[in-house]
Each structure stands twice: as structure tokens, then as C-alpha cells.
Amino acid sequence: MENTSSDIRQLNEKIHQASAFVDLLTMELGKVIVGQRYMVERLLIGLLAQGHVLLEGVPGLAKTLSIKSLSSAINAKFSRIQFTPDLLPADVVGTMIYNQQKNEFVVRRGPIFANFILADEINRAPAKVQSALLEAMQERQITIGDNTFKLDEPFLVLATQNPIEQEGTYTLPEAQVDRFMLKVVIGYPTKEEEKLIIRQNLNPEASSPIRAIIQPSDIIEARKLVREVYMDEKIEKYILDIVFATRNPEDYKLNKLKPLIAYGGSPRASINLAWAAKAYAFMKRRGYVIPEDVRNICFDVMRHRVGLTYEAEAENVTSENILSEILNAVEVP
Amino acid sequence: MHKQQVIRRIFLSCLLGLLYPFSLLAQQAVDVTAKADTNSIRIGEQIKLQLTATLTPAQFKDPNFRIIFPVLPDSLDHFEVVTRTSLDTVSNQDVHTLHQTFTLTSFDSGHWQIPPMRFEVITGANATADSAVTLPIGIDVNTVAVDTTKAFKPIKTVQAVPWSIWDYWLYIAIGAGIVLIIGGLIWYFRSRPEKAPVVNTPTISPYELATQQLKTLKEEKLWQQGDVKQYYTRLTDILRTYFEHQFNIAALEQTSEELLQNIKPVTKLNQQRDKLRSLLAIADLAKFAKLQPTADEHEDCMVKAEEILEWTRPKSGAAEEDGTAAEKQQA
Numbered sequence: 001m002e003n004t005s006s007d008i009r010q011l012n013e014k015i016h017q018a019s020a021f022v023d024l025l026t027m028e029l030g031k032v033i034v035g036q037r038y039m040v041e042r043l044l045i046g047l048l049a050q051g052h053v054l055l056e057g058v059p060g061l062a063k064t065l066s067i068k069s070l071s072s073a074i075n076a077k078f079s080r081i082q083f084t085p086d087l088l089p090a091d092v093v094g095t096m097i098y099n100q101q102k103n104e105f106v107v108r109r110g111p112i113f114a115n116f117i118l119a120d121e122i123n124r125a126p127a128k129v130q131s132a133l134l135e136a137m138q139e140r141q142i143t144i145g146d147n148t149f150k151l152d153e154p155f156l157v158l159a160t161q162n163p164i165e166q167e168g169t170y171t172l173p174e175a176q177v178d179r180f181m182l183k184v185v186i187g188y189p190t191k192e193e194e195k196l197i198i199r200q201n202l203n204p205e206a207s208s209p210i211r212a213i214i215q216p217s218d219i220i221e222a223r224k225l226v227r228e229v230y231m232d233e234k235i236e237k238y239i240l241d242i243v244f245a246t247r248n249p250e251d252y253k254l255n256k257l258k259p260l261i262a263y264g265g266s267p268r269a270s271i272n273l274a275w276a277a278k279a280y281a282f283m284k285r286r287g288y289v290i291p292e293d294v295r296n297i298c299f300d301v302m303r304h305r306v307g308l309t310y311e312a313e314a315e316n317v318t319s320e321n322i323l324s325e326i327l328n329a330v331e332v333p
Numbered sequence: 334m335h336k337q338q339v340i341r342r343i344f345l346s347c348l349l350g351l352l353y354p355f356s357l358l359a360q361q362a363v364d365v366t367a368k369a370d371t372n373s374i375r376i377g378e379q380i381k382l383q384l385t386a387t388l389t390p391a392q393f394k395d396p397n398f399r400i401i402f403p404v405l406p407d408s409l410d411h412f413e414v415v416t417r418t419s420l421d422t423v424s425n426q427d428v429h430t431l432h433q434t435f436t437l438t439s440f441d442s443g444h445w446q447i448p449p450m451r452f453e454v455i456t457g458a459n460a461t462a463d464s465a466v467t468l469p470i471g472i473d474v475n476t477v478a479v480d481t482t483k484a485f486k487p488i489k490t491v492q493a494v495p496w497s498i499w500d501y502w503l504y505i506a507i508g509a510g511i512v513l514i515i516g517g518l519i520w521y522f523r524s525r526p527e528k529a530p531v532v533n534t535p536t537i538s539p540y541e542l543a544t545q546q547l548k549t550l551k552e553e554k555l556w557q558q559g560d561v562k563q564y565y566t567r568l569t570d571i572l573r574t575y576f577e578h579q580f581n582i583a584a585l586e587q588t589s590e591e592l593l594q595n596i597k598p599v600t601k602l603n604q605q606r607d608k609l610r611s612l613l614a615i616a617d618l619a620k621f622a623k624l625q626p627t628a629d630e631h632e633d634c635m636v637k638a639e640e641i642l643e644w645t646r647p648k649s650g651a652a653e654e655d656g657t658a659a660e661k662q663q664a
Contacts (some may be wrong), residue, residue, distance in 0.1 A: 008623050230620045234566075288622035291588045331585050333566075333620065 012287030019285045035193035041228040042184045049279035053179020054212045056262040075212035076115035083125035089132035096234035119159040132288035229278040231290040245326040262307035367467035386431045393429040401453035411445040442476040543575035556631045565616040589613040607635045
């Protein structure tokens with residue numbers, strides 16, 4: 001059914017009221033997390049758009065604290081899995097163990113049975129463990145033996161990668177990386193922020209603990225509203241233009257990018273760009289998507305979906321450089 | 334009886350004695366020889382064997398006189414015929430000589446003889462046949478002496494063939510031809526009279542173009558016909574295109590917020606920016622949220638667009654700059 005002008009106005013008002021929790025949540029997290037607003041915002045986008053987030057940054061940037069605080073603020077269950085080379089799929093999803101008293105096998109659920117999962121240093125575990133997690137992310141269900149278990153909603157995986165140490169790691173294949181809605185690259189805090197971090201850590205009693213602001217059911221309700229956010233045909237075309245420009249740059253007068261791009265964004269990129277734009281519009285308390293929303297989340301949705309050629313790597317061209325060129329060339333509606 | 338027999342024998346002997354010198358004369362009339370250039374060769378080396386027949390002038394002129402040279406097969410006993418020449422005739426006043434030369438070789442070591450060569454001589458009106466035969470020639474065919482006490486010598490390397498410039502004349506000719514053609518083309522293109530550059534005189538400035546387009550938009554009465562989305566799309570496109578050509582900023586590829594940020598340096602007055610912000614905000618709502626602004630807002634947006642054009646209109650001193658921008662636009 002097509003939205004009318006009055007429908008969108010009502011939706012806008014409804015979303016304006018329903019999205020008020022986003023500001024409260026951000027403020028609550030701000031009590032323990034200094035800076036990193038960008039990362040928190042992206043976590044919320046992943047949460048609202050039913051996506052998962054791959055985080056790249058050096059250790060000590062409050063990744064664990066962020067997702068732990070978010071789970072506390074939503075009153076949800078949190079698990080942390082440290083990926084290591086000797087980790088087995090059963091260590092993640094769970095296994096069948098033999099109960100001698102009952103003389104039968106019973107299911108022992110793994111740490112993945114939680115609302116928020118921190119998969120720390122995902123590239124340290126071998127491919128079969130990565131696959132087990134990524135399958136769970138995609139299907140949102142786990143099969144152990146003959147039993148299939150639905151994972152609790154909301155279900156958000158925050159996987160981290162350390163960009164510095166590459167020795168002894170198993171790089172995520174392109175097909176697996178594509179399953180993450182966002183790849184967020186985070187940097188160091190500013191001087192002022194770091195000063196506050198020091199003070200906060202030296203005097204932990206001064207900061208109040210995280211309170212539960214909302215319930216997981218509120219997130220599920222909010223997701224329904226995100227789905228309803230109006231996206232005009234012009235915005236859809238804008239999204240398609242961006243994704244197609246990564247595949248066929250010559251069609252957008254970007255011939256110089258052709259030898260630098262090995263492969264462009266998949267259809268999953270278009271879907272995730274649309275979802276994330278809707279979630280961003282929701283967070284900005286709007287019932288409709290504008291081009292700013294698409295541009296704002298474009299880098300995080302697309303950076304891991306643009307494959308670079310050997311020539312690009314030799315010239316130190318990054319996927320961000322390519323996306324910048326594309327965004328500067330594609331006409332905004 | 335006995336006496337008669339004795340007389341008959343004496344008579345026959347005398348007759349034979351008288352005829353014998355005539356027979357000798359007949360045999361000596363054709364002189365045939367076979368001569369080898371050497372009597373000793375190494376195995377595989379070649380010998381030139383020359384067969385010669387010498388005729389008297391009378392024999393040469395006699396139409397009934399013929400001499401047939403021996404026909405050598407390709408292979409003689411222990412000898413191989415490598416080549417053979419055609420018959421050659423050398424005439425002097427007194428003698429006429431016929432020559433034929435054969436090149437022979439042998440691959441069997443030892444002492445061998447080139448067999449006597451038989452020439453057929455035909456004389457007289459009744460074609461009397463006779464033969465003349467050469468003497469055999471002994472030839473020593475020696476093997477190569479190998480000193481087995483010495484060490485084996487390595488195989489000789491490839492020998493460089495002495496070269497001559499004529500071996501490469503074709504390549505040199507082709508190269509020279511290509512150089513001449515390229516030189517000719519360069520000379521042709523350099524000496525060709527240059528075309529006079531086409532000067533595009535600017536016909537319309539970005540300001541004039543935008544003003545015209547706004548006027549057309551007004552005349553089309555899009556919002557009056559209910560096409561509000563198209564009205565605001567066109568209105569913002571006209572403004573963005575104007576900014577792009579007037580201020581050389583990529584306005585068409587920027588969102589409303591980015592445009593407001595990037596237009597700051599060129600529109601210093603806050604009032605202008607507020608008007609632009611207000612116009613873009615309403616346009617975004619109309620374009621992306623199906624907002625239906627009021628008729629007053631439609632008119633107001635058009636007025637704001639015209640005011641923005643007027644404020645940012647280049648002064649007369651900058652007319653040249655306008656022209657350049659318009660050229661880019663046309664391009």
C-alpha cells in the first residue's frame with residue numbers, strides 16, 4: 001500500500017515520540033563511555049536494523065565496555081567470546097554431553113545464546129569456528145545434534161578485529177565479511193576525552209552504574225517502526241547508483257576507478273544500505289529517509305564490500321578513497 | 334702336296350704382313366684417353382675423371398663418322414659418380430677434341446681401378462662399328478689416420494658465418510622505407526596549415542540561464558497541477574546547477590547540509606543562508622517525505638530562489654568569469 005502525505009506525517013510524529021529512547025540510551029552510555037559516540041551510534045544502527053557490526057580498532061578503545069554497557073542499558077544478556085586458534089565450533093554454539101544419571105545426551109548451550117555477543121578478535125579463530133558464528137548470525141538459530149534453537153531477539157554480534165597484528169590470524173573471507181551490516185573503524189579518543197577517561201578510571205566510585213533504560217521488547221517494537229520509515233523512490237535510486245558505481249564505475253564517468261576495484265558491492269550491500277539509512281533516520285527522529293542518512297552510513301556499510309585490486313593496494317588506495325570518489329560523483333536527488 | 338701347303342702358308346703370311354700396317358692405321362685414327370686428376374685420395378674425397386676423344390679433321394667432317402662416349406652408371410665398382418658434365422667439343426685446325434668430365438668419389442678404402450672405358454666408333458656408309466678402349470686407372474683410397482693414443486677432442490662450436498651487408502639489404506630497404514614514410518607524415522602534419530580555432534562566444538551566463546529556467550518553471554504551473562514533488566525537484570536542481578557553474582562547487586553531488594556548509598564562503602550574508610536553508614528544508618520534505626506545502630510556501634520558495642540568485646549575481650566586473658562558467662556549462 002502506498003504511503004500518503006498524511007500517513008507519513010503521522011508516522012513522523014509516531015517515530016518522533018518512539019525514538020526518544022535513543023537519546024536517553026546515548027546519555028546513559030555516556031556515563032561510562034567517554035567519547036566513542038560514533039561507535040555507540042553505529043551499534044544502535046546495527047541493533048535497530050537487525051544487522052551485525054564488525055569493529056576494527058586497536059585494543060583499549062572501550063569496545064567491550066560499550067557493548068556490555070549497551071546490554072545493561074537494554075537489560076539484555078551479554079556474552080563475550082575470545083576467539084583463539086584452538087577454539088572449536090562447539091565452544092561457541094554448544095554441544096551434546098552425556099548424562100550418566102539419566103543415561104542420555106543433553107544439550108549444553110554455548111555462549112552464543114545471549115542477546116549481545118562480543119566476538120573478540122574474530123580473525124584469531126580458524127575458518128570453521130568463524131563459519132559457525134556467521135551461520136548463527138545469518139540464520140538466527142542454532143542446531144545442536146537433532147535440536148534447533150531459535151536465538152533470543154534482539155540478537156547483535158559485535159565482532160572485533162585488530163588491524164595491527166596480522167601474524168597467526170585467519171582473515172575473514174569476503175563472503176563472510178559481507179554478512180556484517182557495518183564495518184566500523186574506530187580511532188583513538190581526543191586529548192580531552194582521554195583526560196576524562198583517566199579521571200573516570202582513577203575514581204570509579206564517582207561514576208554511577210548503568211541503569212536499564214528500556215527492555216529488549218522495546219527494541220523489537222522500535223525495529224517494527226524502523227521498517228515503516230518511508231523511503232522515497234529517489235532515495236532508492238540514489239542507493240542503487242552508489243552500489244552500481246562500485247560495480248561499474250565507468251558508467252558514472254569514474255573510469256579511473258575501474259582498475260582499482262576488484263569487485264563491487266553485492267545486492268546485500270544495497271539491502272543493508274537501505275536498512276541502515278532507515279535506522280539512522282529513526283535515530284534522528286524522522287519518519288522518512290533523506291540523502292544525508294544514506295551518505296552518513298555509506299562508508300560503514302560499503303567499506304568492506306568494495307574489493308581492491310593489487311594496483312590499488314600498491315598505490316595505497318583504500319576503499320574509503322574509492323567511496324569518497326563515488327559519493328562525489330553520484331548526483332544527489 | 335706338302336710343298337703346296339708350305340707355299341700357301343708363306344703366301345698367307347706375306348698377305349697378313351702386308352695388311353697389318355693398314356689395320357694399325359685404322360686403330361690409331363681415333364685417340365681416346367681417360368685421365369684422373371689424382372691417383373690417391375682420402376676416403377670420401379672426389380676425383381675428376383676426364384674422358385677425351387681426339388679426331389682428325391677428315392673424321393670430324395665425315396658425315397658417316399660417329400663416336401659414342403661410354404655411359405657411366407651412377408655406381409661403378411667401388412666408385413660413385415657424383416656429377417657428370419655434358420659433352421664439350423674443342424676444335425683446332427688439325428685436331429678436334431671431345432671432352433666429358435665425371436666427378437667420382439669412393440667410400441671404400443683400398444687400391445681400386447677405374448675400369449677401361451669403351452668408346453663406340455661408327456664409320457663408313459654401311460655404319461661399320463668398332464671400339465676404342467682406354468687404359469684402366471689405379472686409384473688409392475686411403476682412410477684417415479686416427480691417433481688413438483691421444484685424448485678425444487671436444488665437438489667444435491658453431492662457426493660464425495662471415496656476414497655481408499647484402500645479406501640484409503631487404504631489411505635495410507624496409508627500414509629506410511618506414512623512416513621515409515614517418516618522416517613524410519611528420520613533415521606533412523607540421524607543414525599543414527592550422528585550422529583557425531573555433532571561438533565559442535558565451536551566449537548566456539549561469540545567472541541568466543537560472544533566471545530563464547525559474548521563469549519557465551513558473552510558467553509550467555507544476556504545483557498548481559498537483560505535481561509538487563516535481564516542482565521542488567526542478568527548483569532545487571536549478572539552484573544547484575547555478576551554484577555549480579557560478580561558484581565552481583559540486584553542488585549537484587552534495588546533500589542539502591553539505592551544500593549549506595560549502596556555500597558559506599561564497600554567500601557571506603547569514604540572511605541568504607537562512608533563506609537557502611529554509612528553501613532546501615521544504616524541498617527535502619516535499620521530495621522525500623511527500624509533504625504538501627501550502628500555496629503560500631510554494632510561492633515563497635520561488636521568491637526565495639529568485640532573491641538568492643539576485644544576491645549572488647556577479648557584478649559587472651565579473652562578467653568575464655560568468656562567460657567562462659557558461660562555457661563550461663555548455664561543454
